[in-house]
Amino acid sequence: MTSSQLYLRLLNYIKPYWRIFALSILGMVVAAATEPLLPVLLKTMLDGTFVHKDETIIRLIPLFILAIFLVRGLATFVATYTITWVGSKVVMDLRDKMFSKLLSLPARFYDDHTTGNLISKLTFDVTQVTAAATTVVTIGIRDSLMIAGLLGWLFYLNWKLTLLSLIMAPVIIFIMKTISGRLRVTSRNSQRAMGDITQVIEESVTAHKVVKLFGGQQYESQRFSSQANWVRRHTMKQATAAAANIPIVQMVAAVALAAIVYLATEQSRSDETTVGGFLSFITAMLMLTPPLKRLASVSEHLQRGLAASESVFELLDTPSEIDTGKKLITHASGRLKFEHVNFSYQKDEKLALRDINLEIPAGQTVALVGASGGGKSTLANLVPRFYSPNNGHITLDSYDLAELTLASLRANIALVSQDVVLFNDTVAANIAYGQMRKVPETEIIAAAQAAHAMEFISEMPQGLQTLVGERGVRMSGGQRQRIAIARAILKNAPVLILDEATSALDSESERHVQAALETLMQGRTTLIIAHRLSTIEKADRIVVLQKGEIVEIGTHQELLAKGDVYAQLHRSQFMWNDITRDNPG
Template identity: 55%
Template sequence: MNSKDLYLRLLRYVRPYRRMFALSILGTTAAAATEPLIPALIQPLLDGSFVAKDPHSIRLMPLLMVAVFIVRGITSFIGTLAMSWIAHQVVTDLRDALFARLLSLPTRYFDDHSAGSLLSRLTYDVSQVMTATTQALVALVKDGLSVIGLLGWMLYLNWKLSLLVLLITPGITIIMRLVSHRLRRLSRELQELMGGLTHVIDEVLQGHKVIKIFGGQDYERQRFHRVNNRVRQFNLKLAAASEASGPLVQLLAIIALGAVIYFASLQSAADQITVGGFVSLFGAMAMLLTPIKRLTKVNEQLQRGLAAAETIFALLDEPPEPDRGIRAIGRARGEVRFHAVSHRYRDDGGEVLHQLELDVRPGETIALVGPSGGGKTTLMSLLPRFYEPESGDILLDGVPIRELRLAELRANIAYVSQDIVLFNDTVAANIAYGAGFQVGEDDILKAAESAHAMEFIRELPQGLHTLIGENGARLSGGQRQRLAIARALLKNAPILILDEATSALDTQSERKVQQALDALRQGRTAFIIAHRLSTIESADRIVVLDCGHIVESGTHDELLACGGLYASLYQIQTHS
C-alpha cells in the first residue's frame, strides 16, 4: 500500500469526528492566514509611518499588528487543541479495533507471533500513528498554507524576484523524496526492533523465577542490551536522516534569499522598489524559512506514522478465526465422533494425527494417555476448533462441528488446561468467568465448594472478593488449579476437557478434587488427558495414542491384561 492510500485509510478513522476536524482545519487555516499579513503590514508601516510620516499610519499600524497576533494565537490554539482531541480519539479507536481483532484471530496466529511484537503494535506503533494524525497534519496544513500565503504575497510584491525562490522547489522535492524512502525503511526496522525489545521484557517478566534459579541474570542483561542498543542505533540513524534534510533545504533557501537581496538592491538603486516593499519582501522570505524547516521535520513524523500504519493495518486485515457454521445445536447430548481425522501444524511438517477414528457415547469418560507428542492435546484442540483438521470430520451429536457456529460449539465445552490462566481480578470474578458473569454469588460459592476451593478462599483477606494478582500470583499452584476447576464446574457444559487438571495438586487436594470431578462427570462426556495413570483408572475407556495413532483402547483392567504400551507405562509409574 502506497503512502497516499495509507494516509487516506488512516483519515477514515477521522470521519466520525468530521465536525471537530472541520473546526481544527478552520482554526489552523485562520492561523496560517495571519502569516502573510505580518510582512504585508510591514510595507505600509515603513512607507507610511517612517517615509511619508502619515499620522494615520503611525496610529493604525501598531494596533493592526497587535490584532493580527491576537487572532493568530487564538486560532492556533483552537486548531491545535481540536486536532489533538481528534488524534487521541483516533488512537483510542485504533487500539479498540486492534484489540477486537486480536480476540477474533485464530490460535495459529498466536503460535506464529510473539506476545511482545503484538504488544508493541498496540503501544509503540499506535503512538507513532498519533504523531502522524496530530503534529504532522497540523504542520502540513498550517505550514503548507503559510508557505503558499507568503509566496503569494511575494509574487504580488515583485513576481520577478519571487521566481528566484521558486527555482529551489525541484531541489527541495528531490531531497524530501530521498529522505522519505530512508525514513520509511528505518521506521519499519525500528518497529520490528521495538517488538523484539518488548518480547525480551515480556519473557523476563514471565520467567523471572527461572532466570533467578538458573542464574540467567547476566545472560538476560546482555540479551536486552543487544536489542536495546540496536534500538538506540536505529533511532540515531532516523535522527541523522531527518536532521540532514533540514540544513540542505535551508541552504537552498539561503542561496535563493541571497540572490533576491542582490537583485532587490539593484532594483532599489533604480527606484523600482520602495524601502517598505523591499523589507516586506525580505521579511516574507525570512519567514518562509521557519515553516519550511518544520515541514522537513514533519516528514520524519509522517514516515514513522505511515510505517506504523502499515503494521497496524496488516494486523487489522488479518482474517479472523473462520466461523462459517450456520447451524445451532442448543445443549448437546455429548456424542462425539472423530472420523478419519488427520492434522499437521505446518504444511512442511509431519502429521501429528493420522486417519484417527474414535466414537464417544454421551456421558462416557474417555482418558487419553500415551507418550509425549502422541497427539493427545492436539486431538482435544481440534474439538473446540482451536485448529481445523487437515482432513476428516469431527461430529457432535451427528452434526459436523464445522457446520456449527463457534459460539454454539464452545458453549457446550468446558476446558481446564495444565497451563492455568487466571485474570488479575477477584476470586469471584475468575470463577464467574465460566458462566459469562451471569451468575449470583450463591452459584459461585457452590462451584467453589465443589472444587474444594473454599478451604483456602475463606482464609483470604477479603474472601471471594480478594484480588489474586497477575495470573493468580498470590495463590499457590494447587489453589490456582482449583479455581480453574471451579470455573469449569460453573459453566455446567455437557462436554469436559481436562488436560492434566489435577497435576498441580497435592495428594490430599487431588483426592478431594477427583471426587468433585467424578460427580461432575455424571451425565456428561469427559475427555481426560493424563500422564499420572493412577488418576484415570476409573475412566469408562482408556485410549492410548502413539505417534498420532490409536494403538490401544479399553478399560484399565483390559489394557493391563493385554500387556501392551499402557501396561508398560503403568508399570514404569507404579515401580518408580
C-alpha cells in the same frame, strides 16, 4: 497495496469526524492567513509613521501586532486541538477494531505470532498511523499556505534578496526543546495508562482459548474499550498542554517585537522610509524558516505512518476463525465421535493425528495417554474447534462440529488445564467469567463449594471480592486450579476437557483438586490428558496415542493385562517414582 491506496484507506477512518476535521482545516487556514500580515503591517505602519508622523498610528502599532498574534494563537490552538482530537479518535477506533479482530483470530494465528509483537501493533504501530492521517495534513495545508503568503510578500519587497534568502540554510529552533520538557508530567500519565492497556491486551491474548470457550469476547472488548478511552483522555491532556504552549511562546515574542518596533518608530523621525521595508523583509524571512523546516520533514512522517498502516491493516485483514456453521445446539448430551480424522498444523508438515477413530458415549470418562508429542493435546483441541481436521469428521450428538456455530459448540465445553488462566479481577469475577457474569452470587458460592474452594476463599480479606492479582499471583497452584474447576462447574457444560489438571501440584493440593475434579466429572463426558497414570486409573476407558495414532484402547486393568504400550508406560513411570522416592535429593 500501494502508498496511495494505504493513505486513502487510512483517511476513511477520518470520515466519521469530518466536521471536527473541517474545523481543524479552518483553523489552519486562519492561522496561515495571519502569518504574512505581520511583515505587511510592519512595512505599512512604519513607513506611514515616518512620513506622516501620526502619533495615533504610532501608538496603535503594538496593538495591531498583538491583535494579529491573538487571532493567530487562537486559530492555532483550535487547529491543533481538533486535529489531535480526530487523531486520537482514529487511534481509538483502530485499536477497538484490532482488539476485536484479535479475539476472533484462530489458534493457528497465535501459534505463528509472538505476544509482544501483537501488543506492539496495538500500542505503538497504531499511534504512528496518525502521523500520516493528521500531521501530514496539518503540515501540508497550514505550512504550504504560510510559505506561499510569505514568499509572495518577500518577492513583492525585493525579489533579488528573496532569491538569495531561499538558498540559506534553515535556522535550528532551540526553544522547541524547552517546550517539550514541560510536557514530561503529562507524558508520564499517558505512559501509565498505556501500561494498563497493555496488561489487558496481554491477558486476553494469552487467554484467548478461555475467552472463546467461556464467551468472554464482549466483556474483554468492553474492558479494553474502557482502558483505551483512558489512554485517549490522557493523550488529550498532553495535546492541550502542547497546543497552549505554542501561542504562549508566540505571544511573548510578539510583545518583545511590538516593543522593539515601537521604540524604532519613536527614534526614527526622518523622511527616509527604508526602515519599514527592510524590517518587513527580515521579519518575513525569519518567519519563513519554521514552516520550511516542517515541510521538509513531512516525508518522514508520511513514510513512518504508511509503514505502520501496513502493519495495522495486515492484522485487520487477517481472516477470522471460520464460523460457517448454522446449527445451534443448546445443551448437548455429550456424545462424541471421531471418524477417520487426520490433522497437521501446517499443510506440508507430518500428520500430528492419523486416522483417528474413537466413539465416546455421553457421560463417559476417557483418558488420553502417551509419550510427549503423541497427539493427546492436539486431539483435545479439535473438540472445541481451536483447530479443524484436514479430513474426517468429528460429531457431537451426531452433529458435525463444522455444522455448529462456534458459540453454541463452545457453550457446551469446559476446560481445566495445568496452566490456569486467571484475570486480574476478583475471585467472583474469575469464577463467573464471560457469559456467566450475570449469575447470582449464591450460584458462584455453590460452585466454589463444590470445587472445595470456599475453605480458602472465606479466609481471604474480602472473600469473593478479593483481587487475585495478575494471573492469580496471590494464590497457590492448588487454589488457582480449584478456582478454574469452580468456573467449569458453574458453566455446567456437558463436555469437559482436563489438560494435565493436577500434574504440577504437591500431594496435599492434588488431594483437594482431585476431590474437586471428581465432583466436576459427574455426569459429564470427560477427556483427561494425563502424564501421571495414577490419576486416570478410574477412567472408563484409556486411549493410548503414539506418534499421532491410537495404538490401544481399554480399561486400566485390561491394558495392564495386555502388557503392551500402556503397561510399559505404567511400569517405567512407577519405576521412576520409586527411584525419586528413594533418592529425594
